[in-house]
Amino acid sequence: MTEHTVKAYGHELEELSTKLMQMGGLAEAQLAAAIEALSKRDNALAERTVAADAQIDDFEHEVEDQAVRLLALRQPLGSDLREVLAAIKICSDIERIGDLAKNLSKRALVLNRERPVPLTQGLSRMGLFGLRLLKDVLDAYIRKDAALALAVWRSDEELDELYNSLFRELLTYMMEDPRTIGSCTHLLFIAKNLERIGDHATNIAETVHFMVDGTYISDQRPKGDVTSETKVDYTLATNQ
Amino acid sequence: METSEKKAEHGSGSKTRSFLAGLNAQHRRDLFVLTGISAGLVLATGLSGAMEAGLSILFAGVIIFAGLGVGRLAAIRTEQALEESEPEAEAAAPMVDPVENARTIIDAFPDAVVLLDRDKRILDANAAARDEFVSDAVTGKVIGTVFRRPPIVEAIDDAMAHGNLREVEFTDHVPVERSHMAIVCPIHDHQENPIACVLMLRDLTAIKRSERMRADFVANASHELRTPLSSLAGFIETLKGHARDDPEAQDRFLQIMHEQAGRMRRLIDDLLSLSRIELNEHVAPSDTIDLASVVSDVVDAAAPLAETTGAKIEVETFDGSVHAVGDRDELIQVVQNLVDNALKYGATGGCVEIEIGRGSPAGIHHQTEGPTSFVVVRDHGVGIAREHIPRLTERFYRIDVKHSRESGGTGLGLAIVKHIVSRHRGRLHIKSEENEGSCFTVILPAPADQGLEDETGKVIPFERVAN
Incomplete structure (x- = not known):
């Protein structure tokens, strides 16, 4: 970072990114906890995760307030302006990730009342992949590493593929045994939530790239989620 | 440093003394406690490698505490020793900057150690920490932005605000699952105010893994014992019930019970001889x-x-x-x-x-x-x-x-x-x-x-x- 003539200004900018990363750290912890609550059927952990989401919301307000104050009082230009704008965008993405993690935990609470479904293992793998994207993209932000951001942006496709195969698997599962429809529907939503978390990580990656380089990622955005067009043939599935 | 130059002619003994005298009491204790913890942990890790799963966890705990104890004891002794020579030493040696001292000390540590300043910025990290947790690119950043584990950030805040030594266990899930113990130890200035802080990270992954192996072993062994036991219990029930007056069935059941009891005995014999052999394996x-x-x-x-x-x-x-x-x-x-x-x-x-x-x-x-x-x-x-x-x-x-x-x-x-x-x-x-x-x-x-x-x-x- 270049030195600012007004020292307090540089300090305020740094405080903004510190707060944002603290918020990101909370989201990481929340997502990890939600995945664990799901795979280990841990109700207490799920409840704690649901309750802790409020903290992320508080952070969002703080970051926004701080960013707005910076804009109003310092009228930043160039890279500073991009940094403030990035903070505003990223914090809303992180807040959404927090919400999704909370939703995962809520569904874990419901699933834990039912018989264990074998597919939750596949979901926790998917969750860990999402967690990794989130970690990498936050690291890219703090290190101002556009290449890492680009790598995250590209690997979201893998998460989409995991989601596609899980989607088909769950559909087949429900056709085979209608008693599992209740649990499997929740699992479908969980998978969708994890896929959404990957999308938010991709958004953050785009923002980070813009913040560092001042340019938008020019490639075509990889779009791997094809479930909106997926159809599983009933007879085919039941005969498998 | 001025101090060491001045003292060089007095030989290494007095150099150490002046170094120690330069630190205030609290800071000195901190260093020793830190050394104690690390010595304990090194011992514990060594032992846990040599021993089988279960006991090692317990030992690790005991040894860490022993390490702490030794550290404290050493600190107290040194203080006593210093008290005798203090007036002279204090007069001769100007104050040493505790943070600068800590910088040199952390480089000698085999575990990941990060040194933070008053504002929780990364001042320095030793080789192990740079490899795993904080790259060079982040020196000068606030620790919470790089090392984003909320409970540790909170522990560091607490250490800096109240001067408490804190220990926090945490597990990372990505890229591979690893567990660490974070020890947050504040460094105080000459007025006993926390001015910096040392974050030490000890890898617990191997210990956790052996803990899981032990749990698996216990689960297996109990399962193996339970199967013949439930068959025995079942036949006893039958013998007391409707097989009471059926000598033919009784003979058959007693034969099965005999076999099952034999199976349990063999299993227990094997478990005992296994543990006996392990005891003498060294x-x-x-x-x-x-x-x-x-x-x-x-x-x-x-x-x-x-x-x-x-x-x-x-x-x-x-x-x-x-x-x-x-x-x-x-x-x-x-x-x-x-x-x-x-x-x-x-x-x-x-x-x-x-x-x-x-x-x-x-x-x-x-x-x-x-x-x-x-x-x-x-x-x-x-x-x-x-x-x-x-x-x-x-x-x-x-x-x-x-x-x-x-x-x-x-x-x-x-x-x-x-x-x-x-x-x-x-x-x-x-x-x-x-x-x-x-x-x-x-x-x-x-x-x-x-x-x-x-x-x-x-x-x-x-x-x-x-x-």
């Missing part, structure tokens, strides 16, 4: 024993079992004595377990071959410093698929659970063999082809005077003695 036996007599004892004992399966046991002896340095009872157990397996898994009516000799058998290259002897147990039965071989000596690992239970196996036989052989500083080779048979070779250290000559006075090489 002490190599020193007696010289005759392997031929070990083998003939086993063959006599295995005769009834061989008769029921219709198998033949052939012993191929070496002309000349074959000795090994070992514990006779334990080696009998080794050969017995191998022969039992060969009889159970060799095809019915087949032939089990036992061979003993000096050196190592053909086809096995065994690098040793001294003379060796070997025992080979070979069968021509079903054999073992390649993928099972590396896991054969794991406790309760069975290829065919049903067959193993039916033939009275406990799932511990080869685990016992492995531990005995390892206590003898020997080696176990397993070679097998499916449907061809298996060949288990145990190579044991022989007494120093063996292998030099045979009975005819001819010199025999260590490597191989012809059949």
